[in-house]
Amino acid sequence: MGLANRSIRPRSLVLPGIALLIFLFGMNAALVLRYYTNGIYPYTSVVQRWISSLFPFAIGDFLYVVFILYCIWSAVKTLKKLWARESRKEALKRIPLQLFRFILVLYIVFKVCWGLNYSRPSVSTQLGISDDKYTVKELVALAEFMIGKVNTINAALGNPKTEKSYTITELETKAKQGYDLLAKKNSFFRYPVPAVKAVLFDWAVTKIGLEGYYNPLSGEANVNMRLPAMILPFVTCHEISHEMSIAREDEANLIGYLASINSPDLNFQYSGYYNILRNVLFEIRMKSPDDYQRLFKKINPSTLADFETERNFWMSYNSDMYGYMNVALDSFLKINNQRKGVDSYQDIVLWVYNLHKKELK
Numbered sequence: 007m008g009l010a011n012r013s014i015r016p017r018s019l020v021l022p023g024i025a026l027l028i029f030l031f032g033m034n035a036a037l038v039l040r041y042y043t044n045g046i047y048p049y050t051s052v053v054q055r056w057i058s059s060l061f062p063f064a065i066g067d068f069l070y071v072v073f074i075l076y077c078i079w080s081a082v083k084t085l086k087k088l089w090a091r092e093s094r095k096e097a098l099k100r101i102p103l104q105l106f107r108f109i110l111v112l113y114i115v116f117k118v119c120w121g122l123n124y125s126r127p128s129v130s131t132q133l134g135i136s137d138d139k140y141t142v143k144e145l146v147a148l149a150e151f152m153i154g155k156v157n158t159i160n161a162a163l164g165n166p167k168t169e170k171s172y173t174i175t176e177l178e179t180k181a182k183q184g185y186d187l188l189a190k191k192n193s194f195f196r197y198p199v200p201a202v203k204a205v206l207f208d209w210a211v212t213k214i215g216l217e218g219y220y221n222p223l224s225g226e227a228n229v230n231m232r233l234p235a236m237i238l239p240f241v242t243c244h245e246i247s248h249e250m251s252i253a254r255e256d257e258a259n260l261i262g263y264l265a266s267i268n269s270p271d272l273n274f275q276y277s278g279y280y281n282i283l284r285n286v287l288f289e290i291r292m293k294s295p296d297d298y299q300r301l302f303k304k305i306n307p308s309t310l311a312d313f314e315t316e317r318n319f320w321m322s323y324n325s326d327m328y329g330y331m332n333v334a335l336d337s338f339l340k341i342n343n344q345r346k347g348v349d350s351y352q353d354i355v356l357w358v359y360n361l362h363k364k365e366l367k
Contacts, residue, residue, distance in 0.1 A: 021110040028117045032125040043126045043251045050119070051249060054225025055201035064203035064228055066221030120222035123253035130260065132194065136360040142290075146297045147366040148359050149290055150304070152283040155267075157306045159276045170235050170273045177229060177242040178202035184243060184269035195265070197250060202242060204231045212323045217241045220248035234319050236312050239277035240266050256353035259285075263358065280312065282358055289355050 032038060058065055084101060130137060140148070178200050188195035205211045205218070205228045218229045218241045227245035229238065244262030252258045259282070266278025291298040359366075 021107055021114070025110050025113055028114060028122070032117070032122055035125055035127045038122055038125045039127055042122045047120075047123065047251055051225050051251070052199050054119075055199045055249065058201040058203070058224045058226045059199060064206050064221070064224070064226055066203070066224030066226045066228065067206040069223045070221075116222055120220070120225075120248075120253070123251045126251065126253070128254075129194075129252055129257045130357055133192070135260075135357050136363075137356055138360055138363075140356070140359045142294050142297070144359065144363075144366065145286070145290055145293065145355070146301065148355075148362060149283070149286045149297075149301050151362055151366055152279055152286055153301060153304050155279045156276065156283055156309050157304075159272055159279065160306050160308050163272055163276065172231075172235065172238055174202060174204045174229065174231060177238060180269060180271050180274055181239065181242045181246055181265060183271070184265040184274060185246065187268050187270070188264060195250075195261075197246060200246070201225060201249065202227045202229060202246065204229060208232045215320070215323075218245045220245055225249060234312070234315050236273075236277055236280055237316065239269070239271070239274040240281040243269075243274070243278070256357075259354040260357050263354065280309065282354060284313075285355050286358070 031042075181202065182197055182200050185195050185197040189197070201224075203226045208230055209232070211219075211230050212232045216230060217233055217237065218227070220226070221228055227242070227249050229242050229245060231238070233241060240262055243265040244258050246265070247258040247261035250261070252261050263278050263282050266274050266281075269275060269278075287298060287301065290301065
């Protein structure tokens, strides 16, 4: 009996040991960047996307369904053991250990497949984008710049512009064009073997307030095709950035913005400026309500109609679940080295200001 216990103990330490090593490795951003983000991840992610590209549907969503069914099956199996008196005592002993192992496996798989990218250094540093703070006056100047861009592109598309509809293939192709143009200047933007998929359960995804998501299991960028057309290009570029090792949401917004506005397609450019203009206006509304009211009047009627369309869209899917999901997402981001949680989405304003600072003078 003693020998058996001694032989079991080393095996029981394997999973905790691997998880601890991954955790310690993730504490060193430089090592993560060198050996994971720029090391093994570019190869593993391409393999994931290549496998995904063989299927016309989001295989990651299918894997999620399989995972949920497995969890239900395991729960039922455990309840049966608890119900039976002869196995109840043994089950009570095993359940905590089995649950602990299950959590460790999830942690290891998530981190190895993609999650270690949360520990990489900021992509803004890699791209040479300053994080200088702005004044309210400079923020207002940025808003006027963004409004000018939106108004100009809107006029070029036709005023009022013709609503554009997309297929998932068009979104993938046009988004890749934007990334390819940027890649000519900076190899960081190379995007080989694209894998952009429409989410399978779009009604449920919309109900909880998600525009899209990255699936670490399949390496796919998943886009909610129920969204209004003017949002889709930016969301696609945003989700693709997650495939390219960008884990943090503020940084994904930055890369998505750059890919959108550098696209040869005017609708993609409009989507990029439109989406970030929302963030800028939100910031100004909190810091200078009078400037907000003045700036709002400068926006062309077609874009104002887009704001209203987007608002009505989300109102039509209003649900208490959105609030619960927001809290869950906030906790998830903080666990993964984003101390500001969902507030990190607004950091994009700082970087966009520094991107365009010279143009504002």
